[in-house]
Amino acid sequence: MICARCNTPIPRGAIACPVCNAPAPPAVKRPYALYILGAFLVLGYTVLILLAWTEPGGAPPPQTTEGLMFWSGVFGYYRAKRLGGSRWKSAGLGALLGLLGAVVVAFIAGMRA
Numbered sequence: 001m002i003c004a005r006c007n008t009p010i011p012r013g014a015i016a017c018p019v020c021n022a023p024a025p026p027a028v029k030r031p032y033a034l035y036i037l038g039a040f041l042v043l044g045y046t047v048l049i050l051l052a053w054t055e056p057g058g059a060p061p062p063q064t065t066e067g068l069m070f071w072s073g074v075f076g077y078y079r080a081k082r083l084g085g086s087r088w089k090s091a092g093l094g095a096l097l098g099l100l101g102a103v104v105v106a107f108i109a110g111m112r113a
């Protein structure tokens with residue numbers, strides 16, 4: 001991290017610049033839970049699409065739609081919570097994306113049946 005006022009490197013964990021005493025910017029906390037949830041969602045979508053594509057009759061059970069909508073909604077909510085923006089709008093958008101994902105999976109399964 002570099003001091004915004006005098007360009008001196010500020011050591012990790014320091015709360016102020018050692019040269020000009022300007023306050024150091026707070027350390028950015030990475031939203032790891034968000035990354036993990038996002039990775040699981042991507043994995044989930046990939047598995048569902050692959051199953052629908054490769055297995056005859058590989059259409060996901062109906063409750064998959066609710067699951068996708070729920071977890072995509074949760075992801076949207078926490079994304080907005082950590083990165084800013086309207087939480088419920090983001091959750092709704094996530095749920096809509098989950099529904100869209102389920103429709104795409106069902107469409108692929110239907111195409112391959």
Ligand SMILES: [Zn+2]
Nearest residue numbers: 003006017020
């Ligand atoms: Zn400084």
